Amino acid sequence: MVLADLRQWIDHLEERSELKRIRAEVDWDEEIGAITREVSSQYGPALLFENIKDHQNTGCRRLFTNGTGTKGRVCRILGLAEGASYREIVATLKERFSNPLAPRKVKEGPVKENIIKGEEVDLFQLPVPKWNPLDGGRYIMTSASVVTMDPDSHLLNIGTYRGMISTKRTISVLLAATQGWGKHFTKYKSRGEEMPVAVVLGWEPTLFMVASTPVSYPEYEMAGSLRGSPVELVKCETSDLWVPATAEIVLEGRISPDPKSFELEGPFSEYGGYYGGRRMPKHTIRVECITHRSDPIFTGCLTGASPGRTNEGASWTPATFSAVAWQYLEQAGVPNIMGVWRGKWPEIMRIQIRKTHRGHAQQVANALWGSSIANYAAKHLIVVDEDIDVFDWEAVEWALAYRVNAAMGDITFFPGTSGSMLDPSVPIAERDSVKYGHGKWTRVLIDATVNWELEPQEQYGGSRYPALGTSISPGMTETLKRRWKEYGF
Numbered sequence: 001m002v003l004a005d006l007r008q009w010i011d012h013l014e015e016r017s018e019l020k021r022i023r024a025e026v027d028w029d030e031e032i033g034a035i036t037r038e039v040s041s042q043y044g045p046a047l048l049f050e051n052i053k054d055h056q057n058t059g060c061r062r063l064f065t066n067g068t069g070t071k072g073r074v075c076r077i078l079g080l081a082e083g084a085s086y087r088e089i090v091a092t093l094k095e096r097f098s099n100p101l102a103p104r105k106v107k108e109g110p111v112k113e114n115i116i117k118g119e120e121v122d123l124f125q126l127p128v129p130k131w132n133p134l135d136g137g138r139y140i141m142t143s144a145s146v147v148t149m150d151p152d153s154h155l156l157n158i159g160t161y162r163g164m165i166s167t168k169r170t171i172s173v174l175l176a177a178t179q180g181w182g183k184h185f186t187k188y189k190s191r192g193e194e195m196p197v198a199v200v201l202g203w204e205p206t207l208f209m210v211a212s213t214p215v216s217y218p219e220y221e222m223a224g225s226l227r228g229s230p231v232e233l234v235k236c237e238t239s240d241l242w243v244p245a246t247a248e249i250v251l252e253g254r255i256s257p258d259p260k261s262f263e264l265e266g267p268f269s270e271y272g273g274y275y276g277g278r279r280m281p282k283h284t285i286r287v288e289c290i291t292h293r294s295d296p297i298f299t300g301c302l303t304g305a306s307p308g309r310t311n312e313g314a315s316w317t318p319a320t321f322s323a324v325a326w327q328y329l330e331q332a333g334v335p336n337i338m339g340v341w342r343g344k345w346p347e348i349m350r351i352q353i354r355k356t357h358r359g360h361a362q363q364v365a366n367a368l369w370g371s372s373i374a375n376y377a378a379k380h381l382i383v384v385d386e387d388i389d390v391f392d393w394e395a396v397e398w399a400l401a402y403r404v405n406a407a408m409g410d411i412t413f414f415p416g417t418s419g420s421m422l423d424p425s426v427p428i429a430e431r432d433s434v435k436y437g438h439g440k441w442t443r444v445l446i447d448a449t450v451n452w453e454l455e456p457q458e459q460y461g462g463s464r465y466p467a468l469g470t471s472i473s474p475g476m477t478e479t480l481k482r483r484w485k486e487y488g489f
Contacts, residue, residue, distance in 0.1 A: 001079055002229045003204035005110075005246035006297060009067060013046045018073065020045040027053045028138070033131035036065050036302050041309050043070050048297075052127040059116075059125035060249065062297045065143075068205050069312035074319070077205050078226065086319055087391055090340065093226075093323035100217040101224030103231040109245025115237060116290040122168045123287065126201075126249070126298050132269040136279050137164040139268060140171060140201075143301040145211040145219075147198040147241045148181040151188060156242065157181060158219035160212040162303075163199070163285065164265050171199075171285040172265035174277055175255070177437030178375045178418055180214075185283075189257035196239035197255055197285050202248030202299040207231070212313065213320040214373045216327060238289045248296045252289040261286070271313075272345065273306030276422035282434060305344055318342040325349065325373050332367035336360075341390040346377040347423070350390040353383060353449070361447040362412070369414065369443055376420050379441050385449045399448040408451055415442040 003009050013019040020039075026032055026049055036047060049063040068074055071089075072082040078092055128138040141163030148157050157180035163173040176182045181197070188195040200207070210222040220242075224230045233242040238252045262281035270276035302311040318341065326340040329351070339352035351364050361383035368378050384390060388399045404410045419441025421431040431439035454464040461467065472480070 001076055002227055003077075003206075005204055005244075006064065006202045006248055006299065009204050010046070010048065010064060010297075012076075013067065013073075018045045018070075019048060021048045021050055023050050025051045025053055028055065028127055028129045029053075030130055030133055032063065032065075032129040033302060036131075037309065037311075040066050040069050040302060040311050043310075043315075045069075046073075049127070055127040058127070059122075060127060060292070060296045060298050062295075063127050063129070064202070064297050064299045065301050066312045067299075068208070068315055071315050074316045077209075079228070085391070086341070087339065089316075089319045090322045090326070093320055094326050096225040097215055097217070097222060097323055097327055099225050100221035101228075101230055103220040103224060103233050103242070105242065106232050106234055106245050109232065109234045109247075110293045111243065111245060111247045111250055111291050112234060113294045114290075114292050114296075116292075117237070117288065121287050121290055123165050123171070123251075124168055128165055128298065129300065131300070131302055132275075132304075134275050135164075135268050136264070136266045137166070139164050139300070141173065141199060142303060143208050143299050145200040145203065145207045146181060147200065147243060148184045148195060149239075149241055150184050151191065151193075154240075156218060156220065157184060158200075158207065158211045160208065162268055162270075164268070166263040166265070166284060169287050170263060171251075171253075171287065172263040172282050173255075173285060174265060174268075174421075174433065175283040176375075176421060176433045178372075182437070185255060185257070188255075192257070194254040194256045196236075196241055197253050198236050198239070198241040198243050199251040199253070199285070200243050200247050200249075201251065202297055203244045203246065207244065209316055209320055212317060213324055214371075214375065215324055216331070236289075237291060247293075249290065249292040249298065251285070251287050252291070253285040253287040255283050255285055269302070269304045270422045271303050271305070272347075272420075272422060272424070273304045273309070274422075274424050276424070277433075278428065280434070310344070314344050317346075318344060321346060321373065321377055322349075325351075325368060325371075325377070328371040328373060329364060329367050332371070334363050334367050336386075337364075338386045339390045342377060347379040347420070348382070349378040349380070350382045350384065350396055352386060352388060352390045354386045355449050355452075358452050361445065361449055365412070365414070365443075365445040369417065375418065375438065378443070379419060379423070380444050380446070382446045382448055388448070396448070400446065403448045403450055404446060405451065408453060410447045410451060412445040412447070413442055414445070417441050417443055419443070 163171040206226040265282040266277035267275040336354035421439035
């Protein structure tokens with residue numbers, strides 16, 4: 001499905017009765033977040049809030065969320081049958097992530113219909129919610145696509161990062177040195193320069209999907225590949241950055257390396273289901289210009305998932321992360337990867353291999369932990385044989401029960417690595433992103449493949465393991481097939 005913009009996606013959802021327009025007045029302070037949490041946890045419709053307290057007459061009056069909140073919607077975005085399995089979705093993403101499609105630059109676009117600069121900039125004209133009860137403020141960057149440029153190569157990076165309105169012209173952000181824009185910022189900082197930033201608020205879903213995934217090619221190229229058509233871009237007003245021509249809203253600004261410019265940020269309900277990040281001075285985007293369509297639609301989303309509670313990203317981030325992890329493993333030369341699955345939380349990742357050599361699982365761990373995806377993923381890595389379906393937790397649990405013997409080295413610790421700054425199992429001092437650039441993890445590899453140091457046994461018919469006691473003989477299988485109706489089934 002090739003979508004021109006966010007509005008076409010909204011129209012499509014409404015045609016299929018998957019959009020709920022909420023016309024009753026709702027409060028931006030927690031109420032929008034609470035409604036969204038209830039609806040998303042039930043895998044309900046996309047939501048368009050049209051009557052938001054204090055925003056009936058502001059420059060932006062509407063808020064859209066939960067647009068990618070079900071697997072069926074994700075399948076339609078990718079042009080797959082709605083009943084496609086996650087194994088099929090991962091395979092499709094992996095193939096498209098390997099075939100970038102360059103964007104197309106154009107001179108004009110609807111995002112330039114209105115241009116606001118300098119003292120006229122007022123972020124409080126946007127209906128930005130306080131999503132969760134203990135959030136530090138109104139988080140404007142939750143599903144935003146943040147554009148930055150490498151000052152040396154001039155390559156663009158687009159990522160999804162959190163940011164909270166601090167004043168009418170500033171956004172305090174959580175900036176990690178290991179992320180895409182963090183690497184760019186380090187270069188600008190070494191030059192003593194401010195970094196230009198463009199924050200895209202509202203476009204069709206593919207950009208949000210790739211911006212939230214550590215893809216191995218430029219994000220505009222990946223969005224083009226996912227959607228099957230080049231992303232059309234226009235140049236920003238105040239920098240050499242490029243943004244989607246049909247975006248709803250773009251915030252143009254700069255981040256200074258001077259600590260005097262830092263403003264308070266945090267905490268925020270993060271992807272792990274806990275509030276993450278201390279309220280402390282952090283890097284700040286100084287917004288210099290806003291461009292937007294007429295009657296723009298603000299977009300945002302909840303983050304965080306816990307048992308029984310979810311958010312829209314949980315419908316696709318496991319698949320996008322799994323596809324990219326599989327791609328990294330193949331690029332690193334790890335042979336015979338049969339399946340990859342991340343699950344709802346990125347800290348746990350499962351890899352299925354056709355084992356060809358002793359140490360194969362360790363090779364998987366070394367390659368994956370050395371990739372950029374490991375910044376937030378694969379703290380606990382489980383590697384299984386090809387007969388174990390990584391998409392079936394019961395099968396993985398069985399492998400953990402009967403193919404893991406810690407005394408034989410099946411569990412390996414790798415301490416002192418970079419890891420998520422939002423993991424509450426790590427002491428606060430060890431995940432200070434301003435001081436250390438990121439967090440700190442001790443990673444764990446659980447090799448749940450059959451250990452080749454087990455000697456084949458004659459009593460097992462020359463195998464390392466006993467025969468499977470739950471199987472039915474081929475002859476009896478045929479008998480059951482022939483007589484099944486006779487039994488009364």
